[in-house]
Amino acid sequence: MKVREVVDRIVAATHTPPLEKTCDLLVEGDWGREVTGIVTTFMATVDVIRDAITRGANLIITHEPTYFTGWDPVDWLANDEVYKLKKRLIDEHQINIWRFHDRMHMTEPDLILAGLHRELGWGDYTLPEKICYRLPATTVEDLAAELKQKLGIQAVQIIGKRRAVVERVGLLIGGLSLGFPSEEKPMELMRMQQLDVLVCGDIIEWTLPAYVRDAAQLGLNKSLIILGHNRSEEVGMKYLPEWMRVVLPGIQIDFSEAGEPFTYA
Secondary structure (H helix, E strand, O other), rough: OHHHHHHHHHHHHOOOOOOOOOOOOOEOOOOEEEEOEEEEOOOOHHHHHHHHHHHHHOEEOOOOOOOOOOOOOHHHOOHHHHHHHHHHHHHHHHEEEOOOOOHHOOOOOOOHHHHHHHOOOHHHOOOOOOOOEEEEEEEEHHEEEEEHHOOOOHHHHHEEEOEEEEEEEEEEOOHHHHOOEEEEEOHHHHHHHHOEEEEEEOOOOOHHHHHHHHHHOOOOOEEEEEOOOHHHHHHHHHHHHHHHHHHOOOEEEOOOOOOOOOOOO
């Protein structure tokens, strides 16, 4: 099966409408190349590419960019040593890289969020607003510990009182916590859904974190647990092979973890 057929089958299985503009592009490779195996990952890092080569897989399906900016343009990298070395590795092993981002989130249910539900076991606690949950009463500190353990996180950031008791929880994975298309959305969600705590991916310190910090300093029961973009979304790519094996029977499909990008001093 060629790269084009693999991608066409995946897109058809998402039941999403045609997209005039999307970052779901073939970033590297050849549509006509025969697929020897597939690796799913959060990001096609050099180590992930090497892992795919070791596995004998020549198609990497990545959720996030390969070349450091949102739409993967490479004109600005023409004389960049990092780009040239990464590109050489990809070309020498005839690796194909396709990005599966927009349609992953547009699928019903959102395939990234579905993976997170699997890992956390929160599916039964979902409120009508599907990214909000009513959990058994716990503390911010204990909730953070649960997230660290289940998602393999070395450290999380917390705003608010660590021992505050919380029940109503919101999940703003990846970049949702930045408030696309408006910065106000996370704060409005917290207010309208009467959330005690938001668990989020990315942050801008003077928006949502400032709002929660002021709320806590005013004595309100509001907290924020910051996981980072990678740790809040990569688990979706972990479970993607199960979904893909139904769509692409007979092809070897594995998950390769890009992993938390930080070490902590």
